[in-house]
Amino acid sequence: MISTNNSFLQTFTAWCNSHLRKAGTAIENIEEDFRNGLKLMLLLEVISGETLPKPDRGKMRFHKIANVNKALDYIASKGVKLVSIGAEEIVDGNLKMTLGMIWTIILRFAIQDISVEEMTAKEGLLLWCQRKTAPYKNVNVQNFHLSFKDGLAFCALIHRHRPDLIDYNKLSKDNPLENLNTAFDVAEKYLDIPRMLDPDDLINTPKPDERAIMTYVSCYYHAFQGAQQAETAANRICKVLKVNQENERLMEEYERLASDLLEWIRRTMPWLNSRQTDNSLAGVQKKLEEYRTYRRKHKPPRVEQKAKLETNFNTLQTKLRLSNRPAYMPTEGKMVSDIANAWKGLETAEKSFEEWLLSEMMRLERLEHLAQKFKHKADAHEEWTRGKEEMLQSQDFRQCRLNELKALKKKHEAFESDLAAHQDRVEQIAAIAQELNTLDYHDSISVNARCQRICDQWDRLGALTQRRRQALDDAERILEKIDILHLEFAKRAAPFNNWLDGTREDLVDIFIVHTVEEIQGLIDAHAHFKATLGEADKEYQSIVGLVREVESIVKQHQVPGGLENPYTTLTAHDLTRKWGEVRQLVPQRDATLQAELRKQQNNEMLRRQFAEKANAVGPWIERQLDAVTAIGMGLHGTLEDQLHRLKEYEQGVYAYKPHIEELEKIHQAVQESMIFENRYTQYTMETLRVGWEQLLTSINRNINEVENQILTRDSKGITQEQLNEFRSSFNHFDKNRTGRLTPEEFKSCLVSLGYSIGKDRQGDIDFQRILAVVDPNSTGYVHFDAFLDFMTRESTDTDTAEQVIDSFRILAADKPYILPDELRRELPPDQAEYCIQRMPPFKGPGAVPGALDYMSFSTALYGESDL
Numbered sequence: 035m036i037s038t039n040n041s042f043l044q045t046f047t048a049w050c051n052s053h054l055r056k057a058g059t060a061i062e063n064i065e066e067d068f069r070n071g072l073k074l075m076l077l078l079e080v081i082s083g084e085t086l087p088k089p090d091r092g093k094m095r096f097h098k099i100a101n102v103n104k105a106l107d108y109i110a111s112k113g114v115k116l117v118s119i120g121a122e123e124i125v126d127g128n129l130k131m132t133l134g135m136i137w138t139i140i141l142r143f144a145i146q147d148i149s150v151e152e153m154t155a156k157e158g159l160l161l162w163c164q165r166k167t168a169p170y171k172n173v174n175v176q177n178f179h180l181s182f183k184d185g186l187a188f189c190a191l192i193h194r195h196r197p198d199l200i201d202y203n204k205l206s207k208d209n210p211l212e213n214l215n216t217a218f219d220v221a222e223k224y225l226d227i228p229r230m231l232d233p234d235d236l237i238n239t240p241k242p243d244e245r246a247i248m249t250y251v252s253c254y255y256h257a258f259q260g261a262q263q264a265e266t267a268a269n270r271i272c273k274v275l276k277v278n279q280e281n282e283r284l285m286e287e288y289e290r291l292a293s294d295l296l297e298w299i300r301r302t303m304p305w306l307n308s309r310q311t312d313n314s315l316a317g318v319q320k321k322l323e324e325y326r327t328y329r330r331k332h333k334p335p336r337v338e339q340k341a342k343l344e345t346n347f348n349t350l351q352t353k354l355r356l357s358n359r360p361a362y363m364p365t366e367g368k369m370v371s372d373i374a375n376a377w378k379g380l381e382t383a384e385k386s387f388e389e390w391l392l393s394e395m396m397r398l399e400r401l402e403h404l405a406q407k408f409k410h411k412a413d414a415h416e417e418w419t420r421g422k423e424e425m426l427q428s429q430d431f432r433q434c435r436l437n438e439l440k441a442l443k444k445k446h447e448a449f450e451s452d453l454a455a456h457q458d459r460v461e462q463i464a465a466i467a468q469e470l471n472t473l474d475y476h477d478s479i480s481v482n483a484r485c486q487r488i489c490d491q492w493d494r495l496g497a498l499t500q501r502r503r504q505a506l507d508d509a510e511r512i513l514e515k516i517d518i519l520h521l522e523f524a525k526r527a528a529p530f531n532n533w534l535d536g537t538r539e540d541l542v543d544i545f546i547v548h549t550v551e552e553i554q555g556l557i558d559a560h561a562h563f564k565a566t567l568g569e570a571d572k573e574y575q576s577i578v579g580l581v582r583e584v585e586s587i588v589k590q591h592q593v594p595g596g597l598e599n600p601y602t603t604l605t606a607h608d609l610t611r612k613w614g615e616v617r618q619l620v621p622q623r624d625a626t627l628q629a630e631l632r633k634q635q636n637n638e639m640l641r642r643q644f645a646e647k648a649n650a651v652g653p654w655i656e657r658q659l660d661a662v663t664a665i666g667m668g669l670h671g672t673l674e675d676q677l678h679r680l681k682e683y684e685q686g687v688y689a690y691k692p693h694i695e696e697l698e699k700i701h702q703a704v705q706e707s708m709i710f711e712n713r714y715t716q717y718t719m720e721t722l723r724v725g726w727e728q729l730l731t732s733i734n735r736n737i738n739e740v741e742n743q744i745l746t747r748d749s750k751g752i753t754q755e756q757l758n759e760f761r762s763s764f765n766h767f768d769k770n771r772t773g774r775l776t777p778e779e780f781k782s783c784l785v786s787l788g789y790s791i792g793k794d795r796q797g798d799i800d801f802q803r804i805l806a807v808v809d810p811n812s813t814g815y816v817h818f819d820a821f822l823d824f825m826t827r828e829s830t831d832t833d834t835a836e837q838v839i840d841s842f843r844i845l846a847a848d849k850p851y852i853l854p855d856e857l858r859r860e861l862p863p864d865q866a867e868y869c870i871q872r873m874p875p876f877k878g879p880g881a882v883p884g885a886l887d888y889m890s891f892s893t894a895l896y897g898e899s900d901l
Contacts, residue, residue: 045246046136048230049144052253053080064136065129071101074124078108081143098125106135114142137245144252159248162255163187166194172207178244178251183236185213188254192220195258199224210237227253267841268860274838275865277357278895284350285362291343292368298336299376302328306383309390313476315398322391326702329384329723337727340377341734344370348735348819352742355823356749358834358896385720396710401475403546408466412484414539415459419491425449426498441520441600443506446499448524448602453499455532460492519587523580524602530577531604533570534612541619548710550634557627564620574613581606637709644700645714651693652717655725658687659732666736667765667773672754673747677740684733694726743822752826760825763787764818774815777805787825835896842888851876851885 043064051060054073057080061067068074070093075086087104090097102121110116116138123131145155160175167173170190175181182188184207193202199220205213214233221227230250236242311317347370350362364370430442467485471478540563547553588597599605662683665676701719704712747757763786765771767779775783781791781801791797808820845860846852852873857866873886 044232045230045249048228049249050077052228053077056080065127068132069125069127070098071105074105078105112142114138140249166191178247179242182247184210185217188217189213191254225257227257267844270841272865275868284346288346295339296376299380303383306387315402318394318398341731345734345738348738352745397473401473404466404470406544411463422495426502438600444521444601446502446506448528452528463488519580519584520599520601526577527604530573534616537616541623550638553630553634560627578606637707640704640707641712641714644704645712647697648715648717651697651722655729658729662732662736667771673740673744680737746826760822764821774817780816835892838892839889850878852888853884
């Protein structure tokens with residue numbers, strides 16, 4: 035119950051009289067003057083502006099009770115509960131009941147209508163005081179009792195709205211009585227607010243009654259209500275301008291990021307498209323290492339930049355939709371589709387570049403092998419031909435005896451056999467040179483020159499051989515005796531010698547293999563060769579036996595010059611030496627083949643290592659993609675739950691990155707070992723890289739979409755239940771989980787949500803109009819964000835240009851224009867200057883210097899404009 039101290043009596047009496055005087059009357063004693071109910075009814079009519087039932091004019095007690103009941107009934111009709119207050123107590127002059135009733139009236143008609151940010155009346159009035167006095171030193175309004183004792187809060191409220199009435203800088207916290215009297219006098223004289231409080235009571239009371247102060251402060255609120263409307267309008271304008279400023283910042287950031295990314299792609303593409311090398315294996319390996327550095331260091335930041343670009347763009351478009359602004363159209367060539375196309379071109383160029391590098395490595399490796407093989411065979415051939423031209427041009431047979439001539443002829447026959455045996459080697463040399471030319475070997479000029487010298491010499495040898503044979507044939511008529519043993523030796527020694535030469539070449543032949551099976555095939559072939567050495571040894575012993583037999587006959591018959599074989603330059607010593615070399619080369623070949631076997635086994639181990647890791651990483655990436663897609667479809671709880679799970683997945687993906695880096699290390703070892711295929715896995719490093727980047731992009735995109743959905747939900751005031759209903763309906767018709775609906779699926783989805791679409795011609799027209807909103811580019815599909823935007827617009831309100839125009843009109847005091855000083859007075863400095871710089875001059879009737887056109891400015895905020 036209300037106390038009956040003097041401060042209440044004074045305040046409530048003054049408050050009642052501030053209204054009753056409008057009806058030409060007043061009360062002197064609040065305890066007595068309301069007892070008959072007449073002035074009570076009059077007070078209610080003045081403060082409400084409504085007419086109460088006609089009062090009873092009799093003076094009997096029941097007349098008074100009837101009048102008071104009419105007043106109490108009217109108060110109750112306004113939704114006020116009168117607890118323990120009856121007409122009899124008021125008629126009997128119960129002061130506590132009377133003050134309680136007056137306080138109830140004050141609360142209902144003077145304070146309850148005060149609303150600041152939808153708080154209770156008391157909280158709203160307190161927040162209003164705090165905001166208005168915040169800039170003033172020595173003022174800290176926390177309540178309606180102690181905060182007002184020194185009078186500075188009252189003075190601050192007056193100065194904030196009427197700075198011409200009080201010089202606040204001259205006031206001191208140490209003079210509370212002077213401060214209170216100043217405020218009360220100014221309020222009574224200039225604001226028509228009567229004195230309702232006693233300064234001495236406020237100062238001397240330890241804790242002044244807050245209801246008395248609230249009653250008095252409410253008069254200030256109503257006195258400054260017009261200024262309050264201006265503040266509300268200013269706040270609304272600030273909110274709209276902040277939206278535009280933030281949107282402009284996001285547009286500028288998008289343009290900057292897009293330009294930077296596109297410029298980087300433009301600079302990178304010529305390098306990836308270049309196919310220039312020095313045609314050497316080392317040069318291509320250097321390019322491959324440069325490409326690895328690019329993938330490890332240079333590209334990952336650009337992947338993040340691209341994801342940020344898409345996130346910023348989606349966020350900006352969402353904010354523009356939510357603030358009823360037109361969609362943002364980037365500068366020509368910087369659309370999201372332009373960036374996506376450029377990025378796709380980059381990835382295509384990367385794949386082509388790496389494939390080219392690997393194919394070049396294989397080609398150049400084969401070239402190096404062929405070049406070594408060419409040199410080895412050319413060296414052997416040139417060694418064989420040394421001195422042959424001089425021998426064929428010799429005229430030695432002219433001075434020979436008959437037996438010597440016959441020997442020269444047989445020797446020449448042996449040489450012809452040897453020459454024919456070497457034909458295949460010359461053809462091999464020419465074939466290798468031709469292949470080196472076809473594969474564009476970097477030193478083809480010297481190879482061709484050497485090959486040409488060998489072929490020219492071979493032609494000369496053929497011609498010389500024919501001429502010498504003809505000369506020997508001419509002399510054959512006078513030659514009769516031959517040495518059977520020397521001839522037999524020459525005939526058998528020549529092919530055996532050729533076999534020895536060929537075998538030595540084969541045993542030191544350079545080979546290249548890529549698999550364990552290939553090297554095993556060479557080992558098996560070598561084993562088969564070793565199995566033939568026994569027969570070769572028998573042939574060697576047989577040929578050497580011919581020489582021994584000649585030596586025996588010569589020694590026995592003392593034949594002059596008989597030890598010299600006239601049919602061949604080969605000797606048993608030559609065959610013995612070469613045979614010894616062959617026997618030494620066999621174990622060396624064994625060691626070389628075994629070393630290569632170990633190398634291929636190591637390569638096989640690398641293949642298995644890569645496959646084992648890739649076969650774990652690939653399915654993991656695919657599972658994460660499926661899980662992120664499922665979350666993105668809204669299948670897991672609230673938006674906050676989805677956002678939380680997506681960020682958990684994001685953390686998990688970044689935590690998984692060491693597996694990718696480990697795989698890159700294994701992949702590098704695989705490439706450095708010249709391994710170009712792997713039958714143990716379907717995954718390549720390129721597909722895993724692309725999958726990894728797709729996973730990161732998918733997570734970022736889904737996080738951004740969920741954040742935008744939260745932003746849409748919160749800014750539009752839709753409930754989680756509504757959002758769940760929208761998502762559930764959309765998913766029901768999105769059978770393939772593509773995140774989009776066909777027009778027919780979209781129509782069915784709308785119908786499932788209770789949206790009425792007629793089946794007649796008008797219904798088709800209405801549906802086509804809706805499709806033009808949700809699918810403006812006529813792609814034939816409706817995506818979830820466009821669907822959500824449409825449903826929220828259908829169920830919630832948005833700010834409009836009309837609201838902003840109304841707000842500016844309040845600040846301009848109903849003028850069709852506004853002045854810079856008015857903007858600077860009502861808005862924060864940065865937003866005031868923002869408006870002044872962008873508002874066009876007002877050119878209508880009644881314009882004054884400096885007048886600005888706020889109507890066209892407000893309309894431009896919601897239309898196609900650079901604002």
